[in-house]
Amino acid sequence: MTMLVTLQQASDHLRRDTTDDDADLTLKIMSASAAVINYLKSSTAAYETTVDSDDNDVIVVDTNGDPIVKDEVRAATLLLVGVLYKGRDGEGFDSAGNLPMAVQCLLYPLRDPALA
Numbered sequence: 713m714t715m716l717v718t719l720q721q722a723s724d725h726l727r728r729d730t731t732d733d734d735a736d737l738t739l740k741i742m743s744a745s746a747a748v749i750n751y752l753k754s755s756t757a758a759y760e761t762t763v764d765s766d767d768n769d770v771i772v773v774d775t776n777g778d779p780i781v782k783d784e785v786r787a788a789t790l791l792l793v794g795v796l797y798k799g800r801d802g803e804g805f806d807s808a809g810n811l812p813m814a815v816q817c818l819l820y821p822l823r824d825p826a827l828a
Contacts, residue, residue: 744792753824788818
């Protein structure tokens with residue numbers, strides 16, 4: 713399962729000072745990451761890309777070989793993790809199941825405009 717942010721990044725964002733619920737937070741990171749990728753309609757839209765010599769988009773990787781997540785995607789994922797973490801009973805989502813407006817605002821310019 714894809715995680716667009718690390719457990720440490722999410723912990724820092726939430727200003728957590730415990731590791732007691734790391735398993736729960738990891739689940740929320742995976743769920744938020746999946747929701748972000750689903751909203752974008754493309755798993756590659758979440759990552760920094762470059763064009764190779766054959767004019768193909770190639771995902772940029774860091775020195776560890778991990779794909780580099782775009783800043784706005786990382787920020788949107790952290791916002792969504794915060795909503796999931798703090799509103800464990802479903803608060804923060806409307807009845808239609810839309811993502812919070814701040815998350816949508818960050819991701820909308822990256823979204824694939826093709827109809828599903």
